[in-house]
Amino acid sequence: MNIPLPDLIKALLTINFLRYFLTASTVFLIFYVWKKKAWGGKKIQGTFPKLKDYQREMGFSMITLAIFSMVGVLVIASPLHQFNLVYEDIATYGWGYWGLSIVLMIFLHDTYFYWMHRLMHHPKLFKYFHLIHHKSTNPSPWAAYAFHPLEAVIEASIIFLIVWLIPYHRTALLTFLTFMITYNVYGHLGYELYPKRFHKHFIGRWINTSVNHNLHHKHFEGNYGLYFLIWDRWLGTVRQDYDDSYEQVDQQRSKSAHPEHF
Secondary structure, eight states, X not given: OOOOHXXXXXXXXXXXXXXXXXXXXXXXXXXXXXXXXXXXXXXSSSSOOOHHHHHHHHHHHHHHHHHHHHHHHHHHHSGGGGGOOBOSOGGGTHHHHHHHHHHHHHHHHHHHHHHHHHHHTSHHHHHHHTHHHHTOXXXXXXXXXXXXXXXXXXXXXXXXXXXXXXXXXXXXXXXXXXXXHHHHHHHTSSSOOSOTTGGGSTTGGGBOOHHHHHHHHHHSSSOOOSSBSHHHHHHTOSOTTHHHHHHXXXXXXXXXXXXXXX
């Protein structure tokens, strides 16, 4: 890509900011402003974060977006570009592989995130890398990218593994990145969007939910997965109170005075 470096930086900053801001602001306005009273009884934690929490989450997210953009510059416009497995024409591998490549990115990211996340919870590392994110004990959608700069670098580094290990078309990578922020915002939403008893479904029991990740923010231990619970279930790190917590949220949704379906 022969784009002048200042233009490339500006473009990546704009794309990353819009992807984060449009996703987080849309659900925030729906769940935390427009339907706050009507749906408040369905919230995973009964209380809402304070203004200072939103400000902290957005502030650190802006730093994260800058770091993510700089990592993007390294991928596209540095000597590291020679290792990229990018291809220009979808017909090179076909639409079937185009879809498969996105699935591979998601599973690779989930594995990377589980081990990176669990490592950052080590007592000797936690306060330097992950404490900022865990200041959101009752997270909002704005917490999706609220990382310490050191954590942001580690979070962003998954992109190197993706572009060096998986042949990809740029539109597939963009689709994956859009999915990533969307699911990340959902995980920090504070509301459960999956249907009742989803956690007991033969497929749902392997899928990460907003309830699951909310418990992680509240208690700091267990539930380390991102998109799935595969590693958590295999290694016994799903919190024992997960099932009861999901069922409690189900009851909250049933008892709500305004039972709109999510």
